[in-house]
Amino acid sequence: MSQTPSQFPGRLIDGPRLPPAKGPARQLIVLLHGYGADGNDLIELASHWRRELPGAAFVAPNAPSLIPGTPQGPGFGGRQWFGLNDYDPNMLRRDPHRAGGIYEALYAGAEQAAPVIEAFLDAELARHNLPAARLGLVGFSQGTMMALHVGLRRAAAPGAILGYSGVLVGAAKLPEQARGKPPILLVHGSADDVVPMEALFDTLNGLGAADISARWHLSLGVPHSIDPEGLRLGGHFLAQSL
Template structure:
């Protein structure tokens, strides 16, 4: 069953939103799974509003959870079809949330975990205005061969993966790096030793620092200004 996308939100600690950080959860979870990260990051990102939407479909493998698209793990093409089908609904939510917070599309950061990383990379790299940053944990890049013709920009990207991931093997990290490099899209990466399918403290620390750098307010140019 598909429903409208919505989920928990956190207002900026400073009271005035200058950026929007959107968490995209993994298969079988929901927005509540990641919104707690926003509480940890508010000190370093005081001007960021956070939202963690619930994916639009119920997950048959986890009836209390949600999915961005169904996975049978039997069809090699299901991820490609899935991200393509789910992207319009996600983009509609992102556009509405940017309008709600009064922010431009370049002030958006996408943070994904697992299936959410697939969505962050696929949708983020194809938005009319590229996001300020894409941060992906324990995920993979779907349809890398299409990036050369479909990518609309080269936003900063950080990918984090555990070297003991039993759900999405670490080879997916290296494949994503190769796919992005083939499209001439720079990417930073961090390999977490001993980590399975999850996010550890170091990954959170690096992710927060990455977003803080990418979302720094732009300085107004003084070039051409008159001087006394």
């Protein structure tokens, strides 16, 4: 039986790690995977960024909830930060005016999942004896939803938020809930058929309403994935911000 984050509020999640290429950790990069994946899906990003970030420790925690019906065991991903049963990208493409309401509806799931990630970030910063300003939050798809949701509400803001192919959920609540304005870079593919590229501009508008600025890059012709230019820009952004 699958579990939801609220069923184990005291449990710390974990996942694959890569230590700094050189010396003790001077930065911490936490990679939040997308729906239906696990930490193994994103830890490979570390290999692209270690040259620019030789002092960074990388960790990609597995979301604590299995998607119902997903096989369990080594080699299987199938994890979720929260359920997406009502999310329909085809409907978003047919009727983009309904996107705002759909993204607002995802807020409850992000809010439920947030404490597990918060506890993990606190534990990892303490493990490496690093301040919040040395934390880089990186997300892909649903992981970007969580990186923005958690990162903008932490009492001590992270040093950077990098989001690929995601969207800001609960934008209407952000102006009263935001507690920091960390550097943000958002990268999105123009041919994304899972989280349509309009989500990038919805996110920028939502952030702007909370007086939070963000850099952005649209990868032309790229689907729901990360292209080499997106990787290059992300690594440079993290190195510059942290």
